[in-house]
Amino acid sequence: MKEYKCVIFDCDGVLVDSELLGNQVFVDMANEHGARIDISYAMQHFKGGFLNDSIRQVEAIIQKQLPLGFEKEYRQRSYQLFSTHLKPVDGVEQVLSKLTVPFCVASSGPQEKIKRNLATAGLSSFFIDNIFSCYDIGKWKPDPAIYLYASESMGYTPNECLVIEDSLKGAKAATSGGFDVYGYTHLNEDPDFENEVTKTFEQMNELISLLKL
Template sequence: MSDLCVIFDLDGTLVDSEGLCNQAYLDLLPQLAGHGITLDELVLRFRGRKMALIVSELEQILGTTLHSDFVPEYRQHVAHLFSTCLQPMPGVPEMLAQLRSPFCIASSGPLAKIRDALTVTGLLHFFEGRIFSAYEVGSWKPDPGLFLHAAQAMGTEPGRCVVVEDSPVGVEAAQAAGMFALQYLPGTEEAHPYATLFNDMSLLPTLLHQRVMHLHEGAGLES
């Protein structure tokens, strides 16, 4: 049995999609600018969050109810932005090609959006058959259900899983699931206190090796 299973978030972790996803809100709801809402603020507010909660917060900001077709229109606009602009995060293809531990994706997005993002960025072949969506499981971060489902599907105990996330809610879901969290933040943001911070995907194999060594040392102390 492999020592670790790596569970990747998608948006902002494997693909550079956070800006595009939030730009879509500004494109479809230009009145947000009149409330002083910027793209950077939206990224910080909505990173990793469930769509229903985002819609509710947008309605609070705007003081109105969004029309019933807003979410489908949003999904369509995001798909267009992905098809023209989406790129993998720096170093991700090279990092995935080096990984020896089994790995998968567990994302809060719908399955179609996940597959579109992976296809556009040329990453789909790394994850075929190992893609888990909150919409299929019915559990959204920070609830641990999605990560626990992924671990079970991958045949790995939670304590031997490493979650790679960018969002605080994702780190909180990993914590609730009893999993080790690595938080990828290439900018200057502070890490969640539960997570180990890193800012370069080329460092991930080394961090995973360190985690394996830690688990082995702990097992040695228990024996």
């Protein structure tokens, strides 16, 4: 098996169990403005992407602009929910504790969100300053820029890194950048996901054997 020199983790749905929570808040708010979508729709269309793109998609559905304060209210409502319900993905602490190569997190979310969620889930000490956000560079998945930025910042080439992803957009970003990708399928029902990744796994603790930790 190929030995990787660096592991790059997505955040939402890979490190912290935030996908269902965050998307439910978004669904509730979108439906308050007449979108009539459900959590399955959100997980299929919004997961792993840029929040502003999701907002534009909802505006296309309701055929009008959402209020200017929609994003700010979404952040506030999701942070409130995360503060009481957010947990680390089951098994991820054991994986991080056993890793012997450098690792980092690269996420579509803003730095504040990543750091806040890692802290709430008790994972901050694993990453310190190795936190990279699409907001740092102004490019979002499926553009590979975030993973190229993270690998270069960590001092490795794409060929030396492994990306851990749970979304189709994220997997496309990594593969188009030349990275191997292990796809976490626990909450992923997208039929195209498996075709975009190097390997799939359903439980986070499977990484321990996959990476021979």
